[in-house]
Amino acid sequence: NAGVMQNPRHLVRRRGQEARLRCSPMKGHSHVYWYRQLPEEGLKFMVYLQKENIIDESGMPKERFSAEFPKEGPSILRIQQVVRGDSAAYFCASSPQSGRGETQYFGPGTRLLVL
Amino acid sequence: AQSVTQLGSHVSVSEGALVLLRCNYSSSVPPYLFWYVQYPNQGLQLLLKYTTGATLVKGINGFEAEFKKSETSFHLTKPSAHMSDAAEYFCAVSAISGGNQFYFGTGTSLTVIP
Numbered sequence: 001n002a003g004v005m006q007n008p009r010h011l012v013r014r015r016g017q018e019a020r021l022r023c024s025p026m027k028g029h030s031h032v033y034w035y036r037q038l039p040e041e042g043l044k045f046m047v048y049l050q051k052e053n054i055i056d057e058s059g060m061p062k063e064r065f066s067a068e069f070p071k072e073g074p075s076i077l078r079i080q081q082v083v084r085g086d087s088a089a090y091f092c093a094s095s096p097q098s099g100r101g102e103t104q105y106f107g108p109g110t111r112l113l114v115l
Numbered sequence: 116a117q118s119v120t121q122l123g124s125h126v127s128v129s130e131g132a133l134v135l136l137r138c139n140y141s142s143s144v145p146p147y148l149f150w151y152v153q154y155p156n157q158g159l160q161l162l163l164k165y166t167t168g169a170t171l172v173k174g175i176n177g178f179e180a181e182f183k184k185s186e187t188s189f190h191l192t193k194p195s196a197h198m199s200d201a202a203e204y205f206c207a208v209s210a211i212s213g214g215n216q217f218y219f220g221t222g223t224s225l226t227v228i229p
Contacts, residue, residue: 004158033216042121042205042219043159056214091158100209101147101166104217106158 002027004094004107005074012113019079019086021110025094032075033104034067037089049075050098082114117142117208121220129228134193136223138180138206141187147209148189149217150180154202162204165189176200201227 005024013019025032030051035043045059049069060067064082069075079086089111093104122137140146147166151159163174170182180191189206203224207217 006158031215033214035217035219040221042221043207043217045216045218048214048216056216059216093159095215098215100211100215101164102215103149103161103164104215106151106160108156108158111156 004092004105006090006092006107006110008110009108010111010113012115013082014115015083016081019082019112021077021079021090021092021112023075023077023092023094023107025075025092026096026105029094029096029105031095031098031102032069033093033095034075034077035091035093037091037109039088043091046077048098055098079112082112084114087112087114117146117211117218119148119206119208119218119220121204121206121223123223124221125224125226127226127228128196130198131195134178134191134196134200134225136191136204136206136225138189138191138220139187140189140206140208142208142211144211145184146189148180148182149207149209150174150178150189150191151205151207152202153205153222159205162191196225196227198227198229201225 034046047067048056089109091109093106095102149164150162165182206220
């Protein structure tokens with residue numbers, strides 16, 4: 001059973017460009033979480049999605065960031081007009097259920113560098 | 116609101132020595148707690164978790180953690196460190212409401228000295 005897949009693993013963008021980060025959850029998992037890890041910091045929750053629905057986006061910056069999890073295909077985290085402060089590692093996690101205490105399985109992350 | 120605090124951003128131990136990584140939590144309800152390990156340039160791997168029941172939880176790679184409500188702690192231990200244990204360790208608590216998002220500590224980098 002393949003784990004959580006994320007691509008690309010590394011992404012370089014210039015200021016003002018768009019970044020698209022993809023996450024394919026584990027087979028059978030319909031709950032996806034995105035986290036951001038800034039250098040020397042822990043992971044910060046951004047958004048929680050189920051298929052075709054955003055359940056909680058309380059950790060997402062109000063501007064330039066969006067996320068989706070379509071009926072078919074991977075979950076996408078989109079960052080428009082990137083700035084240097086967006087440079088970070090972005091991790092996706094998935095779980096089979098959404099109940100409190102459910103284990104989340106993490107992907108290898110996408111490391112975004114904004115020049 | 117929930118949060119976790121990891122005391123000691125860097126811990127060094129000799130190979131074969133006891134590993135102790137500290138985690139204290141804040142939660143208005145009984146917490147669900149997790150320890151994850153992150154190797155360089157990789158994702159997070161679950162070491163162990165506490166939800167209910169036995170307060171001493173055993174995980175992978177010889178690690179264990181004890182939930183102590185009176186001390187609001189969930190420290191991670193391993194009797195004898197191996198070189199392969201060198202990594203970043205994160206403690207996390209599960210959200211009370213809404214989805215199951217995690218609140219992570221800032222991490223502890225473990226160095227094992229040969």
